[in-house]
Amino acid sequence: MSSRRSRSKQSSGSRITDDQINDLVSKLQQLLPEIRDRRSDKVSAAKVLQETCNYIRSLHREVDDLSERLSELLATSDTAQAAIIRSLLNQ
Amino acid sequence: MNPQRLSLSFSSTSYKYRFVQGFIRALKRINRQKLATSLLSRSSPTEIYKRYLKVKSAADASMASAVGLRRAWSRALLQRIRDQERINFGNKYYKYCPAGTRIRGKSTTFTMIRNIKRSSDDRNCKDQESINNGALGWKANELRKLVPGGEAMDMCNLLDETAHYIKCLATQVKLMKRIADFASA
16 A cells, blocks of 8 residues: 555656556456456456456346345245354354 | 454455344344234235345445445445435434444544545546546446446546455355355255
8 A cells, every 4th residue: 555655656746657557457357257267468458347347247236136035035034143154154 | 263364455354254244134134124014915026125125235235334434435335325225214224224334423424434544545646537538438437337436536546446346246246145055055
């Protein structure tokens, strides 16, 4: 965090450097499952942003589906809360 | 909780613990409400939809409060949830805020935000117009709609917040999947 601050202080008052943007874009690239597995360095920034949008949308959809599933489970049975927490933390 | 498993930048273990704790607590609350209103038709489509909304909002709220107020997206998400619940449930919304946020009033929240404000919020990202008009500009606008609080961010902060948001979303999905699998077993 401090190194990032000193770096931006050196370039403060001037434009955002392309390096900064590329840095952040490559950091995003590492998080995306498709691009990470494809093993190619040369992915354009626009493609990374596009994949990011798609990935976030798919994650939102998964959260919606899981919420629906959980709400249906609540309708039918009770959840054993302490057992769940214990089992999750022991994995 | 296994202390040796703390990762470097994203302390996932404590985050997972806080998320699961808050989420399970919220599920218990929703369950109690369901029992309280069991005289009505529990399985009517409206009831099911309302419960789905509550579960989803509880998941998002647990995720955002597990992160805390350190991140702009979590602050924006908590604000959005509070506003929605205020609309839906009136003054009773204080009940639904996860315990982690410890809401005592607007002034306290803003004081916390001021004190924990990270250096990234003060980062000097100039010349935003050239970036907005460039090739990345219109893609970034799509991203802004997806990330909570994204409209007010400049490019550097937006990319930074997106990275953290994706990590937390992926963890949320993983944990919810485990909870659902366990509950349905």
